[in-house]
Amino acid sequence: MSGGVDSSVAAALLLEQGHDVVGVTLKLWENPGDGGCCSAAEIEDARRVAQQLGIDHWVFGFTEDFETQVVAPYAEAHAAGLTPNPCIECNRHIKFGRLLRRARQLGFDAVATGHHARIRGGRLRRGADRAKDQSYVLYVLGREELEGCLFPVGELTKAEVRAKARSLGLRTAGKPDSQDVCFVTTSGGREALLASRIPLHAGRVVDAAGALVGRVGAVELVTVGQRRGLGLAGGGPPQFALAVDAAARTVTVGPLPNLLTDRVELAGITWAGEPTAGPVEAQTSAHGAPAPARVEGATVRFDRPHRRVAPGQSVVLYRGDEVLGGGLAK
Amino acid sequence: MLAYLDNAATTPMRPEAVEAMLPYLTERFGNPSGSHALSREAKKAVEEARDVVAAALGAAPGEVVFTGSGTESDNLAVIGAYGARPGAVVCSAVEHHAVLHATEAVGGRRAPVRPDGAVDLDALAAMLDPSVSAVAVMLANNEVGTIQPLADVVALVRARAPQAVVVTDAVQAFPWVDVATAAAGADLVAVSAHKFGGPKGVGALVVRQGVKLAPIIHGGGQERDRRSGTYNVAGIVAMAAAMQATVAGRDATVARVGAQRDRLADGLLAQIDGALETGDRATKVAGNCHLTFEGVEAEALLVLLDGAGVCASAGSACTSGAIEPSHVLEAMGVPRDRGLGALRLSLGPSTTDDEVDVALEAVPEAIARLRAA
Numbered sequence: 001m002s003g004g005v006d007s008s009v010a011a012a013l014l015l016e017q018g019h020d021v022v023g024v025t026l027k028l029w030e031n032p033g034d035g036g037c038c039s040a041a042e043i044e045d046a047r048r049v050a051q052q053l054g055i056d057h058w059v060f061g062f063t064e065d066f067e068t069q070v071v072a073p074y075a076e077a078h079a080a081g082l083t084p085n086p087c088i089e090c091n092r093h094i095k096f097g098r099l100l101r102r103a104r105q106l107g108f109d110a111v112a113t114g115h116h117a118r119i120r121g122g123r124l125r126r127g128a129d130r131a132k133d134q135s136y137v138l139y140v141l142g143r144e145e146l147e148g149c150l151f152p153v154g155e156l157t158k159a160e161v162r163a164k165a166r167s168l169g170l171r172t173a174g175k176p177d178s179q180d181v182c183f184v185t186t187s188g189g190r191e192a193l194l195a196s197r198i199p200l201h202a203g204r205v206v207d208a209a210g211a212l213v214g215r216v217g218a219v220e221l222v223t224v225g226q227r228r229g230l231g232l233a234g235g236g237p238p239q240f241a242l243a244v245d246a247a248a249r250t251v252t253v254g255p256l257p258n259l260l261t262d263r264v265e266l267a268g269i270t271w272a273g274e275p276t277a278g279p280v281e282a283q284t285s286a287h288g289a290p291a292p293a294r295v296e297g298a299t300v301r302f303d304r305p306h307r308r309v310a311p312g313q314s315v316v317l318y319r320g321d322e323v324l325g326g327g328l329a330k
Numbered sequence: 331m332l333a334y335l336d337n338a339a340t341t342p343m344r345p346e347a348v349e350a351m352l353p354y355l356t357e358r359f360g361n362p363s364g365s366h367a368l369s370r371e372a373k374k375a376v377e378e379a380r381d382v383v384a385a386a387l388g389a390a391p392g393e394v395v396f397t398g399s400g401t402e403s404d405n406l407a408v409i410g411a412y413g414a415r416p417g418a419v420v421c422s423a424v425e426h427h428a429v430l431h432a433t434e435a436v437g438g439r440r441a442p443v444r445p446d447g448a449v450d451l452d453a454l455a456a457m458l459d460p461s462v463s464a465v466a467v468m469l470a471n472n473e474v475g476t477i478q479p480l481a482d483v484v485a486l487v488r489a490r491a492p493q494a495v496v497v498t499d500a501v502q503a504f505p506w507v508d509v510a511t512a513a514a515g516a517d518l519v520a521v522s523a524h525k526f527g528g529p530k531g532v533g534a535l536v537v538r539q540g541v542k543l544a545p546i547i548h549g550g551g552q553e554r555d556r557r558s559g560t561y562n563v564a565g566i567v568a569m570a571a572a573m574q575a576t577v578a579g580r581d582a583t584v585a586r587v588g589a590q591r592d593r594l595a596d597g598l599l600a601q602i603d604g605a606l607e608t609g610d611r612a613t614k615v616a617g618n619c620h621l622t623f624e625g626v627e628a629e630a631l632l633v634l635l636d637g638a639g640v641c642a643s644a645g646s647a648c649t650s651g652a653i654e655p656s657h658v659l660e661a662m663g664v665p666r667d668r669g670l671g672a673l674r675l676s677l678g679p680s681t682t683d684d685e686v687d688v689a690l691e692a693v694p695e696a697i698a699r700l701r702a703a
Binding site for chain 2 (some may be wrong): 025043047056057060063105
């Protein structure tokens, strides 16, 4: 229970379905402010909902593991010029790692969250509300994890979730969805967080011929595919970041056709079941449209030219609604 | 059946305290700060309570300031002393957060402790000089129960920082220690009612004659300008009744509960592999049983114990409810992993032998379950 409306309704639905439910809020981060993830305010919201539903509520502090397995790797990835997705690592190591292990240790059968996703026949599928589908960030869950997971709100649309929350009189019914990575505060942003952990280096922006065309304040903050903030002179066709070389402190830019590619190589592939080859739909961002492609080994070949995937981002492979697996773009 | 072994967190109210306060919740509702008969009646109750509290704490009635909590008393002592006479403030590294954070707020420093939890007198001595204006060392520690060598601390302060005041948080000590005697040398002594069978929301601070404090709460000037705010008459009356009962029964309680604690601690140490007792039993309060277990996470242990009807705690619960690594254990040199497997069982005057039996069964079982999983 994060204190948000999805997990609040998930708990309520489980109770209606006759499960024995205990609410758990994870304290993962020291949030000095009075709002935002892991703050006292959020935890109190979650606790209040648990009280309203009549269920026990526990707070587990996994701050150390979160630091070593999510935040530190996030900073290191940026230092290497990659574009990591820490929510996926949190799901992998913390929510469906540490927490699932503790749940089993305490004799529970499953961990449920407010994620918009579904499980059918032991396989992960998109949630009913396509616009809110979060199966993308859950692709790292293997069979063993999925056996211990429940996603009650995956069958509902977001509107239905809010309506349910209101009908239950839950305090969090009208709460807006959280947007950014949970440990990045709105005040400082990503830059403030990273600046406190890794050296940020000014970088040169060059074209295909190596000529200097712009500058960036921090090469570690540049993402492949980005168009703005590259210090480029105006005019001419739009230029995109094609590659980031953190060691050389160089960003290479080019026009859109140069950003398009026919494939992406994946590292750290996880498969929901057996490794698959053949036709798939490849989704290359949390809410991007999936692109028809073929997977063979660790190579995903797009049917049509596709914008280059920033190294470190996840590519998730679907067949229809079902998640087959995924990996990190090299 | 609930085995309530968290008396260091709070205690059930003594029946005499409940009875004493009821009239002040009902027909005797006057505000002591008024002038008519109803107010005078309430004022009389407060002053009678003050006499009782003063006697129990070895102070003159005029030296007793009623506050809203032990935390408030600690804050008034540290920040009030600093406000009246700014200077360097030193507190022990194992103080309650109220003293720790108040000390931090005025730019103070921490004095290290020995592995048994007692303040390192040599290290403290080295930190004392005429620039020090306040030294805070608790009489007994809330997590591991260590009783501090307060008399030695006072002697050191008088010798090396003669202008400094000695603050002692006696919140955890009062149920077990004759505070009037043990804290006789301290300038400021803090207590909290709900730790000895009184209600939550009321405490007291002894401010010895001549000690100057800058008030931290401003208003109508109650308590001789030391602590403004309408008196919690019912709470104060109940606190006095609880104090009186505590003092009267203290020696017998210490003997009886000490024996229960010994049975509990020895029983758990015998049944559980990789269990260590924290601190020195000879120098801790009678009700404290603090253990660390190898390969066990306290958070998970508390969940299982809760399910078994055992109320206990571990480390220090921060306001979020998650268990944080304990600054007390860290200061005592307990390795971090060990510290995350800590359990505090704190007995009190109302603890029964049955409750101890329940814990003797439930704790080993819970640990076995966690280690097997």
